[in-house]
Amino acid sequence: MRLNALLTVMSLLLLAASRAPAGGRIEFEARDFDASNLRVSLTGHDYADGPSCIWNAGELPNYAEYEIDFPVSGEYALSILYAAQQARPVQIRLDDKTVHTGLAGTTGSWQTRSARWEPQCTLKIEKGWHALALFRDDCMPHICGIRLETPVAFPQGWQLKRLTDQQRAERARRAARRMRIRDQAASIEAIDTAAVRRAIDDMERSFPGRYDAASHRAAVERFERERPALLKAVADGAGDCAQAVEALLGGVRAALLANPLLDGDRLLVVRRSFPGQLARSAVSGDAGFVPHNYENHTSMRRGNWDNEIAVLSNLRGPSERVESGQLFKPAGGAILRDVCLDFDGGRMLFSSIDSRGRWAVFEIRADGSGLKQLSPTDFPDLDFFDACYLPDGRVVLCSTAAYQGLPCLDGNGQVANLFLLDPPAGTIRQLTFDQDNDNDPVILNDGQVSYQRWEYSDIPHYFSRRRFAMNPDGTGQTALYGSNSWFPTAYRFARPVPDHPSRLIGVISGHHDFGDCGRLALIDPSLAGAYPFRYRPTSKEWGVEGQAIALTPDVLPSGQTGFLQLIPGWGKPVAGTVCDAIVGHVYRKQHPALATHPWPLSSKYFLASMKPTPHSLWGIYLVDVFDNATLIAEVEGAGLFEPQPFAPRQRPPVIPDRVQPAARTAAVHVADVYAGPGLRGVPRGTVKALRVFSYHFGYNARAGFPAIGTQAGWDVKRILGTAVVEADGSAYFEIPANTPVSLQPLDDEGRAVQLMRSWLTGMPGEHVSCVGCHEKRGESLPLRKTLASRRLAQPLAPWFGPARPFAFAAEVYPVLEKYCIGCHNGKGMVGPRSKPSFANPQVAYDMLHPYVHRPGVESDMALLTPMEYHASTSRLIQMLEKGHHGRTLADLDRQARQRLYCWIDLNVPRNGRWTPPKFQDRDQRQRRIELARRFASINDDPEGECRAAEEAFADRGQLAFVPPRPQKPIPPDGLEIKGFPFSPAEAARMQQSAALRERTIDLGEGVKMELVRVPAGCFVMGSLDGPPDERPRAAVTIDKGFWMGVTEVTNAQYARFDPQHDTRYVDMHYMDRVTPGYIANHPDQPVARVSWDEAAAFCRWLARRAGQKASLPTEAQWEWAARAGSDTQFHFGAMDADFSPHANLADQSLRWFRMGYNGPSVLQVRYPYPPDNNFPLRDERLRDKWHVVDYVGQCKPNAWGLKDTVGNVSEWTASAYRVYPYADDGRNDPASRERRTARGGSWADRPADAGSSVRRAYQPWQKVHDVGFRVIMGD
Template sequence: MGRLSCLICTKYNYDPTPPDKRLTGLTKIDILLDGVKVHTGFKDATGGWNTKSARWERQCSVQVKAGTRMVTLRRNGPFPHICAIKIEASEGLSGVASVSRPAPEKRQEILRGTAHDGRLRALRRKILMPDPEAVRRAIRDLEKACPDRYAAVDHLRHLDAFSKEQARMLALLDHGEEPDTVRFDALASGVRAALLANPLLDVDRLLVVRRRIINGRARQATGRELGWVPNNYLNHTDLPGTGYDNEIAVMTGLRSGKPTLKKLFKPDRDTLVRDVCLDFDGQRLLFSGLDRTNRWAIFQIAADGGSLQQLSPADDPDLDFFDACYLPNGKIVLCSNAYYVGVPCLDGKYKVSSLYRLDPATKHLRQLTFDQDHGNDPAVLHDGRVVYQRWEYSDIPHYFARRRMTMNPDGTGQLALYGSNSWFPTAFRFAQPVPGHPSLLAGILSGHHCRGGYGDVGRLALLDPALAGAYPFRYRPTSKEWGEVGQPIAVTPEILPAEKTGFVQLIPGYGKPVAGTVCDAAVTDVYLKQHPSLATHPHPLNEKYFLAAMKPDADSLWGIYLVDVFDNATLIYEEEGTALFEPQLFLPRPRPPVIPDRVNLASKTADVHIADIYSGPGLRGVPRGTVKAIRVFAYHFCYIGKGGFPLIGTESGWDVKRVLGTARVEADGSACFQIPANTPVSLQPLDADGNAVQLMRSWLVGMPGERVSCAGCHEDRRASLPPQRSLAETRHSEPLSPWLGPARPFAFTHEVYPVLERHCIGCHREKQTVGPRSMPCFADPKTAYDTLHPYVRRAGIEGDMALLAPMEYHTSTSRLFQMLEKGHQGVTFASMGGEARARLACWIDLNAPFAGNWAPPVWKGVDPVARRLELAKRFAGVDVNPEAEHATAAEAFRSRTLTGFMKPPPVASVASDGLQAAGFPMDHTAARRLQEACAGRLPSSLDLGNGVVMRLVAVPAGAFVMGRLDGAPDERPRAVVRINKPFAMGVAEVTNDQYARFDPEHDTRYIDMHFMDHVVPGHIANHPDQPAARVSCEEALAFCVWLSKKSGLRVTLPDEAQWEWAARAGTDTPFFYGGADADFGRFANLADSDLRNYRMKWEGASVLQNRFPHPPEMNFPLHDPRFKDNGFVVDYVGQTEANAWGLKDMVGNVSEWTRSSYAAYPYPGAAAQGETRRVVRGGSWADRPADAGASVRRAYQPWQKVFDVGFRVIVEVE
């Protein structure tokens, strides 16, 4: 409190009912209640200087006891111009005193009391800092590990004395006394000595970086001021580089209480020094610093501090080199921005860092990684491989898309070590292998947006990728909403043991499993709320003990600590006015084995060998024989100075995608083909019609001459190749088959628009129609794109991080393909031909992009296209210019010969068929009477166990006219169909809770959000009361078999006729409540006016976003703007009004499986066999009335799991 520049206090008497108070403030200040911090708030601007117009914002809710309480506002430094607080209670406030400024003598009394209380709190923290039980655990461990080198008996005796003194001191504090600490300090010093007597510190020499902080801010400084990269979306080039007083120093006398620091190296200017790496033999070390041109460079000095030399190239004034480590063969791996790629989420305004290998002897520099965004933190594992962090977000949430990767020192064998498809951790920085353990890593958990500049710091954690490669995200919501929009959110899924997550422990965190909390600003919003300490630069001594730079609490200095898994953090040294970082033992260490180079730099290609594409979870459940080929495309990442997803299209991803060709897949699932070397490529398995069965949403890179081997599709990295020789192994690798021409970037104008000109423009030349029956306009390519893409379902910019189910975004889930398959105004896939279908399928599978190039402007006097190409030739041997390929395709489009519109054959008008069925249609009263006549013979519920019950209603026998004359072509000819026997049907769709009784591992997961900056996986669809979806027809039938056995009844799915009869409930209109223009708000959860509010946007670090509307002319997502229902996306079941037979959600919410095969009408009967696909009925929350209804049919593979398809059961009684 002594450093406060202002203190605002108020006292109030409080009636304990209600026990909550809401504190609301105006413009970052700590709020304390009775001296205890309850919130840091006042973070936003007030909206004006006038106190009357300044905006109030909610701060926090606190529980208070009756009596006189004091609220304090505290801030280090001057208070903002406007700072006010008001106190509210949910049921009013009694006896509130005025909030006037106390008299001077009263203020002094308050301040003296507050200072006294502050001293007692600080003393309590000091006394509690050494936890006797944690110290005892460490002493016992060292006693067992080093019985001849550690005096455990003496240390335990001293610890017992300390524990007694600690208890005595705490008792005095509990009585409000301020005890003398002389004896305690002496005993605490002995405890510290016990921990520092660890034989691992016998070397007594550390390398550290000492950084002096000016203006007395060593305790408050953060971010760039301390030489940190402030946010994890940046790299070294965002640091000022100058203005620092720092040096590399040698620390000795570690156990003395006052270690000695001796300067080893200090730059002759005020440049930053960081990223110190000691060679394996301990004779030299690397560091990052600024060269004479103020570019980042890699320097080397000898162990005595002399022989300074710059190792990285010095002849490129636009390139930076930093963050290097030694390789076992004497070469080094370093980071550089020579790739000339811009950070996509920052519109290309900052350069991406990639990994390169430098031979100091020859100065030869070769690029190793070719990724979309930053690669950093390289280190060498015990087996000689390089481990590093790769940030990538190809159609996945970019905050959380950082992976730990490994590769051989020559760049071959690039594999995900940890984090593929994992929401957690947001970042795992400075990972280092642990001596004596084959796979354990020590690193720092950090965030993406890092309030306070905490990009390089966070919580120390231990990760063992040999246990698991990702942290499973299984969240069980209590609401369909994540929480309060506009507020920061941290989502903690099921906390699992290390065997399932790979995360062994947080430090501190002894004996506790690691929570995989998903949070953007993870340091401030998660870790500092759990524990006040921050750490960085871990240096493992073994699997239990570590050196680290650490700041135990907000008022501490950054010092060097010995930390352990038992929750001890023992200060070795701190220095007032200084921050100490990057501790490491200054002695030789074992040199890992040298992995020989496997590259052939004369080669321009790499070979890809897939043993069995059906192996692994990526194609789980897909029948063998489905995949016929593999589409191969390359990423063309954005340039420095120009980037961002809006330039690619609408919800189309971040990058230009360049189609290279296709490779054939053998009957046994094997494939062997060539890809261009040093190129990020993605693979898409294709079905017989050329549609992607799975999306990779990442890439692989092969080095020149490398053989890239995969066991299957997204197989576990630990999976071994099958022992038998595959069919593809019997032949040489094949060049890719060209896809409708040479390799080129995919551009809508060049690839899709000619299809529309040929087959569609005759009817779609006029201005678009937006509304319940929209019609796109194809007058020009841009208009065509803007009005056609709403008919395409795709992964978008930031789809769910989890591995997609096969066919999640298959073309069959897009309205465009559904229309063309059935026939649209005489146009069908059959009439369009195979090439037209292939172009449309490729467009959808590539995320429906518009642009195929970047056309970047000159950046700081440099042509980014020419410079990238020059550097790619020089450092990677790559001589490919996608911008030129696009220009060639653009010229071909401009000079094309127009073949003219191919008018489809006229569509015959649908005449009345005159069909009638006895007793059909019927009014509501007649329908209820018919139901009541059979209800007594049918069950009204099914007990699923554990209190879970499924309600049923009776559906009577009867006849009706099935189909719709003015519907889609597959809804006619109509037929009179007789339902011979009554049956019972679920009132609602099977819920997630009900389905979990059969399959507790099933997870319906989430509905994707649009735009970027997502802090949650999507809109919740897995609440227990929402319908189970992403359940295949085969799984739904298996549920029915299980429920039949459990209930002793015949439970099954309805056939098409049973479903439509039940949905109509006696009506002959498209919906039981009326026609396609009827207001469905009370009756069905369909694509209503609110669905337009599907766009998210940046609202702050960690903030749960509001929904915003897409422009009305975009017609996206497709929706009916006239009406509004009670749901947004999928809702809880049974929220709509029932039809005459008591059935809810027959139309809308989710579509529903039937057991019928998809066959042409007239309806051939339940026993008829059409093709293998099964019929889905009703329509979902994603369908407009124009695309839904009692007669609407869609067809999916029986093994296909569809995002908006669930099911309900029937019970048939003999």
């Protein structure tokens, strides 16, 4: 109450801050309009943390009009008080004429505490009544106040004339009547008689003898005959048409409400009354919903509501005659929602506010009596809400007892997990241990609990809500729908249909969008567990930065997506559109209705609370798959929500508990790590062990990735240990119970072959079974007995000590001290020849992490290809493997190497603890430990573990530096070849001596491949200036000329061989992405993420198609072609040469790689890293044509007409990666399974890391994000 009083004082001060001028002033709050379609937020409500404001209610264009009686003629200076995070210019109109476009500034926030008065224009106004209006085609800024000042004095005692409360009420009544008539007319126009007939036909088939189809078809025919004349009468304003409209609608309404599924004739609803005209504009927080779907109940206003549980009856009568009776009304204006009727209909749960002002779960009997609080009463700092009955009478509910904060808001939002409450026993136990909100629990037909789990372990957080299922005791937690899926943004209030084993009806909703409501959708997770995202770009750019964007990928049938239908949407496949604010920016533009809380009567008919248009009331509707939405009841001045039949329903089976309460571990059995798509293509025998780690999630007011590291993960990762993988790919090991755990398959060096960007949780004593890596739900275990299952589950092998959070200083810095600091102890250098400093852990982290390729904060939602972020793709490991000033990777002991690998695989964390501030006057660290012990029997203290590791690091003493082997200067090797190097002119002459210089291969469907002739010749291969793997140099002869692709193979060309391949995207940095990344799969960009094996297969396909030999070039052929007679690092010069016209390399534009929030659904503006920051690695001196992979052929060719030999993407060669000097010693044998060599460097490489002699080594089955290929052909 003190806060509200303070905000009210602030509002008054802002609206009347300065002394009145010598002339006259007219000033009023923006909410004091005479006509508007905007919603009002009073102080303390959405966005109004300062003065009240008006803002978008969902109907466009936005407008507000003010009738003002001006007391004198004169020039009036207009000023407006508003808040805006981004510019939203508004037209200012006087008497229907636009006089100015203003309100184009920004105040730094949408919250009205940031609001500022801004002068707009001067208006010449005559004495008397005038209409001042604000108009915008899109959403307005948040407008608080209006002021008009004139130097002309007002008459003595003048007061602004505004409508009285009585006049406002009368105007509201008239407006409501007009809106009702408009709604009815719109309903008449919108009725699709074909849809009505579909429903009539279905009910005739489904309910033989119970549905009079003939009479209802006659009513539809009458409707079709009379509709045109009535619509004309309404349009012409021919008297009061309300009765005629109602009569005409009545026949169609009766046909649809005669549905026998409504024979029970009693509905349980929540009725919520609103002041003024708010009932027609209320959405999100104003309607009693969460303001946005990233929030939970703790973000909602708890008091000053007028709501009740009501019973509707006489459902088939006229909507205004539907009977409504109050069943229960909370005292003191507390909010009430989440009503759950028990299966026998004898009692119900609901969420409301207890005597301490906290959310609590209550129960009443079916007659409204017997109120009691079920949730605990002895935790004054916790909230409990959103509960449902289990078949055995226990209750699953949400609670903030995990003491976690919302990561994407830096902890400024409380997180709720699911708990199991046994009211008779008075016990409560935590079931889920997730990073972010779990909500919408519901019982499936088989007795399992389904819920929405929001998680973003290094994936895009707008789009990472999944539908999960588990047994009522918390065992068997698995994804039901949405893993690795960009769509839907959210799927709220999903409920099982009663007549189908796997279908769900729910609400597709957004992120920065309408909370708790959206578009109805019917899904069947048994058909598919995700909506595949395959987008066909027409440009390398998504669109215009700063503008809203929605991406629709290939629209696929339900069998591939699981989505059966949008409602409305009969007969149309569901588009998997990726959009942050999908409701406001996509669905309401297609169909204006908002829906929430569907209740399935069958797999075809549903109850729902709906708001058909932006100016409609929230009413109860019967909705069907045939595209009919029939009003059952609405109440002027109120909203009706959460409909459900007030009757018993079938009780699902009771699933017995499997937990062993006294156990402290769970057992995990993996049948075969190679099964499933997660390790597709990885040869058996590659994986030797599993790294097992857990998460230490953030606290209230202390969470999020900035506290973890730079372009690192969202959360602290806590190493638990490793488990052995047997020869058959199986593993069987123990994990701590009630702990979110991730697994990483490791190769023989301890490097992760795949990243699990999610977690599993085992209940006490649970036996968790996995078929393989990312297997589909429902996939059965193999019949054979695995090697691992022949023994007991093994405890995890410790990873160089006890379980602890991974922190750079304690885990990685000692490696640098031992092996690196002797040479890297000075001031760091940033630039083309950067040199890191490891003088202390903080500096060392800042200078070392740029050399690591990792997923970062929000990597692509799609399942990663194996080895996507393998340590072999990081410059740090590549550099050490080649040899770095006498130090090689092999010089490091195994523990040192594994510490580096682990840091890379865990997404380069800097910090291992949060150091949380106090919250609710409590020590959060201690309070979390207390609550975890009480509700989950967990005694872990990751903060203390990390502190102990830090103290051990501080007390470590002086580590002896192990110097690298002494390096002698590299002497000249004396290699010379007559005629090499040679000039571009000579290169051209050599090429022109051939009969043909260019040729074209037709690949079909308009796709062609251009090749140029590369002549035979001799050259010196390798370099004395590069890394050790580029020497000794060798004199190499190319005996025969060959044809080589002018550019790398493009996505379009490769698609002729493999149309299913998708090069996908380049990761963006930071958070808030609204796209999968920077585009890399445009048809004219080079194909990448193809293995050497796949590149070789393409060449064999090309040879068959062209009727002549085609292959990858050997290293010698590639380097000869790339050099085109040059002996420098690049065909255009040495390392310091201006590469921008010649090659797409890591240039200055890579500094603009950060993103941030620029508005709902808005394509982010790229922001720069500081210029003295060496991240990403780049050459700050120069800027080429594009910041990531570009279309092929955009740079100048070398002397033989070859483009992009350096940069854009690296290129596979036919050669195995062996030591130099180069020789045809079997390294070009295609049957060899040695690592293969990629050449040239990519868009991600600085000049120092690219060039004609640069070599990289990857497994032949490995797909690398920036490696493609080009082909050569014989004569």
